[in-house]
Amino acid sequence: MTSSLHYDAVVVGVGVAGLTAAIRLAEGGARVCVLAKGVGSTHLAPGTVDVLGYRPERVEHPAAALPEFVGAHPDHPYALIGPDAIAPALDRFAALIERGPQPGYRYTGGLDRNHLLPTAVGAIRPSALVPETMAAGDARSSVPVCVVGMRVLRDFHASLCAGNIRRAGIPARAVEVEIDVGRVEANSLGLARRFDDESFRAAFVGRLALLLRPGERVALPAVLGLRDPHGAWSDLQRRLGRAVFEVPTLPPSAPGMRVYNALVAALRAAGGRLVLGAEVLDVEREGDRVTGVRAHTSGHDTIYHAGWIVLATGGFASGGIELGSDWAASETILGLSLQGMPRPGEARFTADYFGHQPMAGVGVAVDSSLRARETENVYVAGAALPGAVPWREGSGQGIALATGHFAAQAVLEREGAAATA
Amino acid sequence: MIDDLFHERLRSSLDHCVKCTICETACPVANVTPLFPGPKYAGPQAERFRAHGQPADESSVDYCSGCGLCTMSCPQGVKIAELNAHARYAVKQRKGVPLRDRLIARPTVLGRLGTPVAPIANAMLKARPARVLAERVLGIHRDAPVPRFAGRRFRTWARRRQAPGVGTKIVYFHGCGTEYYEPDVGEKVVAVLEHNGYSVEIPEQDCCGLPLQSNGLFEDARKYVQRLARALAPHARDGTLIVGNATSCTLMLKREAREILGLEDDPDLALVSRQTYDICELLLELHDRGQLRTDFEPVEEVVAYHAPCQQQGHWIGKPALELLALVPGLDVRELDARCCGIAGTYGFKREKYQIAMDAGAELFNQVEASGARVVACDSETCRWQIEHGTRRPSVHPIELLHQAYRL
Numbered sequence: 001m002t003s004s005l006h007y008d009a010v011v012v013g014v015g016v017a018g019l020t021a022a023i024r025l026a027e028g029g030a031r032v033c034v035l036a037k038g039v040g041s042t043h044l045a046p047g048t049v050d051v052l053g054y055r056p057e058r059v060e061h062p063a064a065a066l067p068e069f070v071g072a073h074p075d076h077p078y079a080l081i082g083p084d085a086i087a088p089a090l091d092r093f094a095a096l097i098e099r100g101p102q103p104g105y106r107y108t109g110g111l112d113r114n115h116l117l118p119t120a121v122g123a124i125r126p127s128a129l130v131p132e133t134m135a136a137g138d139a140r141s142s143v144p145v146c147v148v149g150m151r152v153l154r155d156f157h158a159s160l161c162a163g164n165i166r167r168a169g170i171p172a173r174a175v176e177v178e179i180d181v182g183r184v185e186a187n188s189l190g191l192a193r194r195f196d197d198e199s200f201r202a203a204f205v206g207r208l209a210l211l212l213r214p215g216e217r218v219a220l221p222a223v224l225g226l227r228d229p230h231g232a233w234s235d236l237q238r239r240l241g242r243a244v245f246e247v248p249t250l251p252p253s254a255p256g257m258r259v260y261n262a263l264v265a266a267l268r269a270a271g272g273r274l275v276l277g278a279e280v281l282d283v284e285r286e287g288d289r290v291t292g293v294r295a296h297t298s299g300h301d302t303i304y305h306a307g308w309i310v311l312a313t314g315g316f317a318s319g320g321i322e323l324g325s326d327w328a329a330s331e332t333i334l335g336l337s338l339q340g341m342p343r344p345g346e347a348r349f350t351a352d353y354f355g356h357q358p359m360a361g362v363g364v365a366v367d368s369s370l371r372a373r374e375t376e377n378v379y380v381a382g383a384a385l386p387g388a389v390p391w392r393e394g395s396g397q398g399i400a401l402a403t404g405h406f407a408a409q410a411v412l413e414r415e416g417a418a419a420t421a
Numbered sequence: 422m423i424d425d426l427f428h429e430r431l432r433s434s435l436d437h438c439v440k441c442t443i444c445e446t447a448c449p450v451a452n453v454t455p456l457f458p459g460p461k462y463a464g465p466q467a468e469r470f471r472a473h474g475q476p477a478d479e480s481s482v483d484y485c486s487g488c489g490l491c492t493m494s495c496p497q498g499v500k501i502a503e504l505n506a507h508a509r510y511a512v513k514q515r516k517g518v519p520l521r522d523r524l525i526a527r528p529t530v531l532g533r534l535g536t537p538v539a540p541i542a543n544a545m546l547k548a549r550p551a552r553v554l555a556e557r558v559l560g561i562h563r564d565a566p567v568p569r570f571a572g573r574r575f576r577t578w579a580r581r582r583q584a585p586g587v588g589t590k591i592v593y594f595h596g597c598g599t600e601y602y603e604p605d606v607g608e609k610v611v612a613v614l615e616h617n618g619y620s621v622e623i624p625e626q627d628c629c630g631l632p633l634q635s636n637g638l639f640e641d642a643r644k645y646v647q648r649l650a651r652a653l654a655p656h657a658r659d660g661t662l663i664v665g666n667a668t669s670c671t672l673m674l675k676r677e678a679r680e681i682l683g684l685e686d687d688p689d690l691a692l693v694s695r696q697t698y699d700i701c702e703l704l705l706e707l708h709d710r711g712q713l714r715t716d717f718e719p720v721e722e723v724v725a726y727h728a729p730c731q732q733q734g735h736w737i738g739k740p741a742l743e744l745l746a747l748v749p750g751l752d753v754r755e756l757d758a759r760c761c762g763i764a765g766t767y768g769f770k771r772e773k774y775q776i777a778m779d780a781g782a783e784l785f786n787q788v789e790a791s792g793a794r795v796v797a798c799d800s801e802t803c804r805w806q807i808e809h810g811t812r813r814p815s816v817h818p819i820e821l822l823h824q825a826y827r828l
Binding site for chain 2: 003004005006033036037038039040041043044182183184187189190193251252257261264265268273274275276277278279295296297298299300302318319
């Protein structure tokens with residue numbers, strides 16, 4: 001027995017691109033179901049929205065740099081959708097977070113100027129839109145930084161972080177706080193849950209306050225709460241009487257989980273469904289039209305029929321695209337044609353690990369509306385798109401948000417056109 | 422012993438683990454106790470040692486409650502909970518299974534003993550001295566939310582019932598909770614199915630073996646589930662669907678018995694697995710086809726809904742939410758806390774009761790904050806735990822639909 005359900009649109013993938021597309025579709029009146037094999041990259045990402053950080057020199061003003069960037073990269077997702085499509089998606093995201101389940105938690109910034117924020121190892125990274133809890137870390141400020149480590153959080157190395165911030169020209173030092181969490185080690189998530197608790201914060205401040213020097217701002221690993229991060233962060237600033245900012249951690253990422261929680265809540269509020277654990281295996285078609293996707297559900301498969309499909313399954317890292325042992329790359333659900341593959345005989349990888357890697361720009365071939373070329377009704381968003389190298393450009397979340405939003409708009413416009421006709 | 426080839430199949434999934442920690446964010450147990458180091462450590466990481474007979478921490482894996490949220494969250498398809506179930510079995514093979522676990526894993530035995538003497542049994546279960554004694558002697562926590570015997574069996578009602586005999590045939594798999602503790606829920610399931618045009622058959626059936634499996638008694642669990650599959654398979658063979666309200670038990674039939682107990686090749690179970698539906702899954706599909714009756718009368722009530730872990734393991738989302746949204750007047754608040762903590766028999770155990778209560782604390786707080794007077798939830802042991810943790814009644818979603826149909 002195979003189950004069968006009907007929706008206007010099915011979105012495959014529950015990362016930022018998939019959720020953004022699904023929310024926009026649901027808000028546009030479509031009946032939407034999101035299918036995902038597991039939780040997406042939100043839980044691993046730092047929670048900042050990096051739109052354009054390097055070209056390859058560091059970008060100060062993304063809005064000003066984008067027209068030239070897309071001119072030089074005609075195959076880039078930003079070039080396909082046009083740089084003007086980015087700002088509305090960012091505004092939309094900021095609004096969703098602000099009315100999300102985390103009271104008062106908001107993002108700050110935009111395309112005018114990148115924030116320059118320290119990473120977990122203290123390297124300075126440009127981000128357009130960032131959680132308010134991170135903004136005070138901007139490297140343009142010369143206010144000395146005190147990086148606070150916690151012995152229980154073994155994955156955060158305060159002295160390494162402080163050393164690299166110093167190297168960027170900002171006075172910085174590290175301190176370590178002993179705080180009892182009832183176990184010998186905890187990850188960021190475990191600590192974030194603790195920081196939601198006011199009495200825990202009070203005890204923490206009691207230990208930390210003694211170690212701080214006048215005039216320092218405080219860098220903490222991004223563990224300041226999950227349910228109420230704005231409350232936790234404000235409370236720490238008030239108690240310490242100085243600026244406090246979060247520094248992204250190794251996974252799991254509390255700021256990333258806040259994004260996931262807010263987007264899923266927005267999807268629910270807009271009437272969309274989310275089905276986790278349901279791996280999409282293949283599709284049903286009629287000619288160029290995909291009429292449904294077959295998901296692996298326990299016991300029997302379920303066909304999710306839909307008029308529109310948004311593919312937000314990611315690239316190589318997420319399994320949206322695979323490279324076989326025969327060197328053939330393929331899109332894993334529909335077998336869609338790829339673009340950007342090095343030709344036979346050309347180099348696929350180069351020895352410089354962080355250098356230009358020919359395979360990096362491989363993605364599903366789409367037209368300028370992000371529709372997969374061989375299909376009538378499949379749209380592609382996020383890291384499955386070709387032409388971008390997010391880790392070199394500092395563009396991953398920007399692409400996810402902008403193309404997720406754009407793909408949904410494209411669907412809604414065609415749906416609207418069909419309704420008028 | 423477990424077939425090596427089968428175990429290898431399960432184990433091969435661990436090579437997909439990229440140590441991303443997403444499973445850690447889903448685990449309700451590791452969140453509240455250092456005794457369980459988390460699914461990544463106890464699962465794929467420790468398995469690499471266990472696979473080669475190297476020393477690995479044995480005690481922690483028993484604290485995995487088997488909820489399966491790690492497997493569902495994993496973006497790489499690693500069978501984390503299933504690997505942990507195997508590791509638990511291996512430890513219990515060596516160290517032995519306590520009498521308590523052998524007892525509470527057999528709802529059939531408990532039900533048959535308790536039902537005829539329900540008033541006395543229920544009084545004992547309420548009496549403090551008896552519970553203290555049971556805790557000391559058996560290790561069942563004195564405050565654990567053990568259910569009350571109904572004093573009658575669902576099957577007795579089912580046998581006496583006058584089936585209408587018209588409509589599409591469907592087989593009802595009611596599970597032990599309905600049989601011994603909540604026969605009224607079973608009666609409502611039958612009424613809702615009949616209202617929607619089904620001719621409900623209730624064949625002779627027994628426990629699915631899930632509690633035995635989760636307590637590491639794989640051999641006994643296999644006997645139970647294979648016997649049940651043999652009883653249900655003749656019906657499934659002609660295309661009839663099997664539907665159940667006990668969401669953990671339908672999941673056992675659909676997937677867990679096949680994956681965890683290595684019964685992928687049992688033809689009866691394969692057939693039953695394909696034909697089995699969770700009741701809300703079935704009704705949502707009916708609604709999708711325009712065949713669900715929607716003659717719902719208003720139910721003026723604020724209801725909180727918790728999708729239990731094992732319901733989530735069906736990988737079908739939360740169909741109950743869609744169904745409850747059809748009832749006029751019903752104000753449903755979805756709770757997003759992961760787990761109530763009970764995990765079948767886990768929270769009954771003396772050494773695990775507090776862990777289960779701590780794991781459920783977030784859910785209990787959300788119920789409190791929701792303003793709901795009633796909590797809807799698809800699994801019976803979870804409902805007992807929610808009632809224990811929130812002092813509010815907890816019902817199966819089907820009970821609310823039954824109420825709205827005014828049957």
